[in-house]
Amino acid sequence: MGLFDIFRKKKIEESSEVSKDSVESLSNQDNSAVHEIPEEIQEPKVEQNLDAIEESVSEHVSKSDPIQEPELSVEPEVVEQQIYTKGLEKSRTGFAARFNKFLANFRSVDEDFFEDLEETLVGADVGFDMAIKISDDLREEVKLENVHRPEDVRDVIIKKMVDMYEADGVNEDATMHFNVNGTTVILLVGVNGVGKTTTIGKLSTKYQQQGKSVLLAAADTFRAGATKQLQEWGIRAGVPVVAGKEKADPASVVFEAVAKARDEHYDILFVDTAGRLQNNVNLMQELEKMKRIIKREIPGAPHEVLLVLDATTGQNALQQAKLFKNSSDVTGIVLTKMDGTAKGGIVFAIRNDMQLPVKWVGFGEKASDLREFKPEEFIYGMFKDLMA
Numbered sequence: 001m002g003l004f005d006i007f008r009k010k011k012i013e014e015s016s017e018v019s020k021d022s023v024e025s026l027s028n029q030d031n032s033a034v035h036e037i038p039e040e041i042q043e044p045k046v047e048q049n050l051d052a053i054e055e056s057v058s059e060h061v062s063k064s065d066p067i068q069e070p071e072l073s074v075e076p077e078v079v080e081q082q083i084y085t086k087g088l089e090k091s092r093t094g095f096a097a098r099f100n101k102f103l104a105n106f107r108s109v110d111e112d113f114f115e116d117l118e119e120t121l122v123g124a125d126v127g128f129d130m131a132i133k134i135s136d137d138l139r140e141e142v143k144l145e146n147v148h149r150p151e152d153v154r155d156v157i158i159k160k161m162v163d164m165y166e167a168d169g170v171n172e173d174a175t176m177h178f179n180v181n182g183t184t185v186i187l188l189v190g191v192n193g194v195g196k197t198t199t200i201g202k203l204s205t206k207y208q209q210q211g212k213s214v215l216l217a218a219a220d221t222f223r224a225g226a227t228k229q230l231q232e233w234g235i236r237a238g239v240p241v242v243a244g245k246e247k248a249d250p251a252s253v254v255f256e257a258v259a260k261a262r263d264e265h266y267d268i269l270f271v272d273t274a275g276r277l278q279n280n281v282n283l284m285q286e287l288e289k290m291k292r293i294i295k296r297e298i299p300g301a302p303h304e305v306l307l308v309l310d311a312t313t314g315q316n317a318l319q320q321a322k323l324f325k326n327s328s329d330v331t332g333i334v335l336t337k338m339d340g341t342a343k344g345g346i347v348f349a350i351r352n353d354m355q356l357p358v359k360w361v362g363f364g365e366k367a368s369d370l371r372e373f374k375p376e377e378f379i380y381g382m383f384k385d386l387m388a
């Protein structure tokens with residue numbers, strides 16, 4: 001079943017749940033409510049001012065409850081869907097607002113229509129290339145299918161986006177790679193403040209809870225406080241941390257940590273790296289040096305080089321991805337702060353422009369807010385309010 005079919009199936013299931021709930025609640029109410037459309041299936045309201053979108057969405061989301069810890073009595077897939085739906089609330093509302101504004105201006109399929117569409121998609125962080133590709137593909141399709149009503153136009157566009165996203169990812173390997181013969185070394189890279197240390201804390205909690213032995217290396221000796229922050233996560237997760245003195249050579253910390261992990265048979269070693277040095281060339285050289293040491297001590301390592309990107313930085317995140325992809329062998333992306341962006345389109349842009357798999361996604365600051373990336377949950381969480 002294709003991604004779009006999975007999305008439709010989830011929508012149908014949701015609608016039948018909504019109507020079941022509505023029937024149940026209506027049967028308990030007086031008849032005056034019978035003709036009211038349940039709020040869940042009303043069309044989202046059109047925002048007139050795009051500048052106000054992010055503000056109103058932030059307000060709306062910050063009033064909601066934080067993501068709840070998974071409830072164990074519920075099916076894991078249902079919990080996952082709820083977490084994605086909650087975590088993508090801001091993106092979904094922001095995207096719907098942009099899209100509905102675009103559709104409110106829709107009169108006919110002409111040049112202005114395609115220009116507006118491209119602007120809307122780029123504004124949602126989908127990326128310039130993908131916006132143009134969608135608009136070009138749609139030129140023929142919309143004419144051929146004789147689409148006139150705004151809701152039909154909307155459905156064709158969403159289907160196109162989902163289909164393109166799926167097609168771009170056919171050869172993508174989003175699984176985590178582990179060393180079957182010893183310690184797995186996972187290097188976390190990315191500019192400062194994107195969430196590397198937090199992600200290591202979350203991942204080590206996860207793997208520790210699965211019964212794996214985990215060791216952390218505090219190789220960000222550049223930023224004062226980075227080591228302490230990692231040590232705090234280490235205490236919380238119950239995993240040891242190898243640290244050097246302030247301003248110590250990061251490579252020496254890595255050497256010590258790799259030797260300890262190998263000799264003491266740890267299952268996983270996470271290496272936290274600096275996000276900023278004197279300049280990008282130094283940063284990349286430093287990462288190279290660390291990788292050489294890791295490889296020398298454990299052949300085949302590092303098994304993963306995860307690039308951490310902050311979803312709220314949009315096109316900047318894409319620039320960072322290009323920089324790191326060109327100089328270090330990135331194996332996957334961790335997209336943090338998805339809960340904080342009103343433009344979830346970055347996920348499309350990463351696959352389309354970078355051909356790198358998103359392996360993890362962050363929906364908040366708690367350990368349980370880091371989730372394995374699931375395209376079907378992402379698509380549903382993004383578009384569920386936008387299709388009938």
Ligand SMILES: Nc1nc2c(ncn2[C@@H]2O[C@H](COP(=O)(O)OP(=O)(O)OP(=O)(O)O)[C@@H](O)[C@H]2O)c(=O)[nH]1
Pocket residue numbers: 190191192193194195196197198199220223226229273274275276308335336337338339340361362363364365369
């Ligand atoms: N809302 C939200 N905040 C996050 C998420 N991931 C990380 N953060 C927050 O982002 C901030 C920066 O995270 P760090 O882990 O310190 O970032 P870093 O990349 O290690 O930063 P440097 O050590 O300066 O390179 C912290 O306040 C985290 O709590 C997320 O998924 N959602």
